[in-house]
Amino acid sequence: MALPPPDPADSPLAARLRDVEAKLTRSEAMISQWLLLNEATLALETGASIASKTGVSEITVSRFLRRIGFRGIAELKAEIGSPAANLHISAAERYMRLLDGELGILLKRDADAILSLGxxxxxxxxxxxxxxxxxxxxxxxxxxxxxxxxxxxxxxxxxxxxxxxxxxxxxxxxxxxxxxxxxxxxxxxxxxxxxxxxxxxxxxxxxxxxxxxxxxxxxxxxxxxxxxxxxxxxxxxxxxxxxxxxxxxxxxxxxxxxxxxxxxxxxxxxxxxxxxxxxxxxxxxxxx
Amino acid sequence: MALPPPDPADSPLAARLRDVEAKLTRSEAMISQWLLLNEATLALETGASIASKTGVSEITVSRFLRRIGFRGIAELKAEIGSPAANLHISAAERYMRLLDGELGILLKRDADAILSLGxxxxxxxxxxxxxxxxxxxxxxxxxxxxxxxxxxxxxxxxxxxxxxxxxxxxxxxxxxxxxxxxxxxxxxxxxxxxxxxxxxxxxxxxxxxxxxxxxxxxxxxxxxxxxxxxxxxxxxxxxxxxxxxxxxxxxxxxxxxxxxxxxxxxxxxxxxxxxxxxxxxxxxxxxx
DNA sequence: GTACTAATGACAGGACGCTACCATTCCAAT
DNA sequence: ATTGGAATGGTAGCGTCCTGTCATTAGTAC
Structure with missing residues (x-):
């Protein structure tokens, strides 16, 4: 069945979800779909609220987030909140891997601060x-x-x-x-x-x-x-x-x-x- | 002198802040200003994070929110989320829109340069x-x-x-x-x-x-x-x-x-x- | 049906966010 | 300088959120 075409304006989150789309359990599929539909207001949610709105347990949400590569809901929010994460321009993605440590966080914040100068x-x-x-x-x-x-x-x-x-x-x-x-x-x-x-x-x-x-x-x-x-x-x-x-x-x-x-x-x-x-x-x- | 002109695209939050603008203490003024500048990513913050970023104590943030008519930070987030009208474009996207002109490109390059410091x-x-x-x-x-x-x-x-x-x-x-x-x-x-x-x-x-x-x-x-x-x-x-x-x-x-x-x-x-x-x-x- | 594995949830512990109460500091008016 | 009131911060306590462990359920192969 037809996969959705790769959206050029694919958000990092959407990309991650698509990566694992093939092999999802029923609960996970629910969460995934809900995340895609509500990405815009995700920042207002908590892991618990997502759980109740999708009808699964909190821990399943937590596990799912790990499965798609976040260390927890905090990291998810960090990604959607950081405009730097959306910098498709150039090779920003390539550096992101390196930016895990404490200093990396400081770098991301500085990068965000600069973009917000806009x-x-x-x-x-x-x-x-x-x-x-x-x-x-x-x-x-x-x-x-x-x-x-x-x-x-x-x-x-x-x-x-x-x-x-x-x-x-x-x-x-x-x-x-x-x-x-x-x-x-x-x-x-x-x-x-x-x-x-x-x-x-x-x-x-x-x-x-x-x-x-x-x-x-x-x-x-x-x-x-x-x-x-x-x-x-x-x-x-x-x-x-x-x-x-x-x-x-x-x-x-x-x-x-x-x-x-x-x-x-x-x-x-x-x-x-x-x-x-x-x-x-x-x-x-x-x-x- | 020179109050900022009433922005036509004044958000509900901005309106509330302007209402009390006249009589604010120093700490409150800082919080108010920070809220205005960071309204786009407010959903990602917590009362505690706002406190640390503005350099005041958590309780002062809590008090200030009450003062401007919210019963707590939860209610603030509710207000941000409810008129989804002006949030149909995600906060991140709103940033990116500002980064179009020549100066915007320079900003992106600088942000990228900072990420590459990783x-x-x-x-x-x-x-x-x-x-x-x-x-x-x-x-x-x-x-x-x-x-x-x-x-x-x-x-x-x-x-x-x-x-x-x-x-x-x-x-x-x-x-x-x-x-x-x-x-x-x-x-x-x-x-x-x-x-x-x-x-x-x-x-x-x-x-x-x-x-x-x-x-x-x-x-x-x-x-x-x-x-x-x-x-x-x-x-x-x-x-x-x-x-x-x-x-x-x-x-x-x-x-x-x-x-x-x-x-x-x-x-x-x-x-x-x-x-x-x-x-x-x-x-x-x-x-x- | 049985046995095995994967998926999911219940519970609890830890961490953090939020606010009430009290102490301290700051500021202005005398 | 003194003093009174406002502003602010510290501590503690409660609630919520998140995740680890273990138990339960669902799905699957024979």
Whole structure:
């Protein structure tokens, strides 16, 4: 009898179920079918609820999940919840096998966090923020403590695609850069602040100061930052809590790179020119 | 200022959260924000997991849910599941839809690059390198140009989980730190070098110098680095070529975070102790 | 029918999630 | 500085979920 055609948009779960489709017991067939039909709302179920809805015992559900390759219902939920698991693109599948240990979990979470940045760049504020940065006459960047380096790198890299970018350190310089200058009274200035909640507290003060001076502010921060929204609409969140000893800065780095790239995209020619002239320039200086 | 405009596609949950937005405590604001950002995968969470990810206690989450009108987390999940209307596309699918544009492709590549780090941490050299870092008496970290900040952050963060870590800048200090000291002749020293191919050229010289002084070397670099292998077995590659104007440093950041985490894992107690004493310490110094 | 194997369920133990009660901390007003 | 109230966290206890062991049932070959 006709097998269902291999659905191109086959979910990983469906694929697993199809693999064992041939030799299933009656109870298992029930579970399998129910899983396929209810895959969309699976996340809301528990092993027990599946058991009662399919009319089998909990343990049979548990056994079946093992049979199709999950170590338990937790692992099933992990798979359907992780967009990374749905990355059919390239050879993601190939790596998945390697990602069992603790570090592998952290990797998956970081990968998920990066994919979920899609929700951030889809917001209308994203384009507005990029425009603001692109058209600013001067761009300031700052960040503290464990993301300070990130902010500095971002400043360097943004400085490659457009000029007049500088990292400012509130403590070292006292923000003299911001003293209003009559000559430049009409220039558009923007501050990009990189922040992570657990540590920095003066960030809010700095943002307030900047706003007071008429400087636009873009905040790139983690998912727990709650104060930034009240000062500027340009707040973008990256998920940094992967469960490691320390938060993961990877998603923040990716988000910052995305900003750089998007700004470069506003004037590709200029950016490309700057990029090509930059290494030679640096070599001469012998910097770094 | 500037409240976010009422999103036309406002979910019931979002509406409830907005209702109470005005008068929230700090913890509640965090929970609220996290719920908004992670609504798509909420079904997979538990009250406890939300608590740990937002850094508040379970009971605060429980209280907050009551405050916004649910009798408990079960009722929240029920609400998410019932208007199946807007969930007919699975949460995962909704993510993928956001990943279509040019930036979305970059995100996918970065996510993929991170997953592929699994092949790096699976190599036997990984454990050996972590052991070397863990047991070293002194750890040096360096990096140039557009990954210099990454290296500095890594040094700071590694310095939280174990002592005697410092960033060295070949150009600023002339590497005086490395001058052999008789008193410390038998100490184990290790250098962690963060490198990206297109830019730095003196990296190899520094590695050779370090080896000559009996310093172990760990190199964290991109996929194009070919010279490091001949100096040390501890070379780990992250894929940084995502096709953007500039390379993506996200995977490198993730890999470095992984190193930090793995080292912390060698002595979790000590690391935890250092971590907890660190913020207070910093606050007193008033640094950054 | 009998005997053997596979499938399934009942029960119990362990783990984890959720909430009630109480202690502690934080904050603001005086 | 003091104080009162709100906010938050810790501990404990109960309930639910999940899985291991053993017993029971169903299916099958002779």
């Amino acid at each position: 929700t951030q760049i889809a917001r209308p504020e994203w384009d507005a923020a990029i425009t603001t940065i692109d058209q600013a006459d001067e761009v300031f960047v700052t960040g503290f403590q464990t993301v300070r380096g990130l902010a500095e790198d971002f400043a360097r890299r943004l400085g490659i695609v457009r000029g007049s970018v500088r990292y400012v350190s509130a403590h070292d310089s006292g923000l003299v850069e911001w003293i209003p200058s009559l000559r430049r009274a009409n220039e558009a200035r923007v501050l990009v602040l990189v922040d992570m909640v657990p540590y920095a507290r003066e960030a809010e003060t700095i943002v307030r100061t900047a706003r007071g001076l008429g400087i636009s502010v873009v905040v790139v921060t983690d998912e727990l930052n709650t104060w930034a929204q009240s000062h500027t609409p340009f707040v973008f969140h990256a998920s940094t809590k992967a469960g490691a000893f320390l938060e993961s800065t990877g998603p923040l780095a990716t988000l910052l790179n995305l900003v750089t790239h998007a700004v470069a995209g506003r004037d590709p020619e200029k950016a490309r020119k700057r990029l090509s002239s930059w290494p030679a320039f640096l070599r001469d200086l012998g910097l770094y | 092949t790096q941490i699976a190599r036997p050299e990984w454990d050996a390198a972590i052991t070397t870092i863990d047991q070293a008496d002194e750890v040096f970290v360096t990096g140039f140009q557009t990954v210099r900040g990454l290296a500095e952050d890594f040094a700071r963060r590694l310095g939280i989980v174990r002592g005697s870590v410092r960033y060295v800048s070949a150009h600023d200090s002339g590497l005086v730190e490395w001058i052999p000291s008789l008193r410390r002749a038998n100490e184990a020293r290790v250098l962690v070098l963060v490198d990206m191919v297109p830019y730095a050229r003196e990296a190899e010289t520094i590695v050779r110098t370090a080896r000559g002084l009996g310093i172990s070397v760990v190199v964290v670099t991109d996929e194009l680095n070919t010279w490091a292998q001949s100096h040390t077995p501890f070379v780990f590659h992250a894929s940084t070529k995502a096709g953007a104007f500039l390379e993506s440093t996200g995977p490198l950041a993730t890999l470095l975070n992984l190193v930090t985490h793995a080292v912390a894992g060698r002595d979790p107690e000590k690391a935890r102790k250092r971590l907890s004493s660190w913020p207070a310490f910093l606050r007193d110094l008033g640094l950054y």
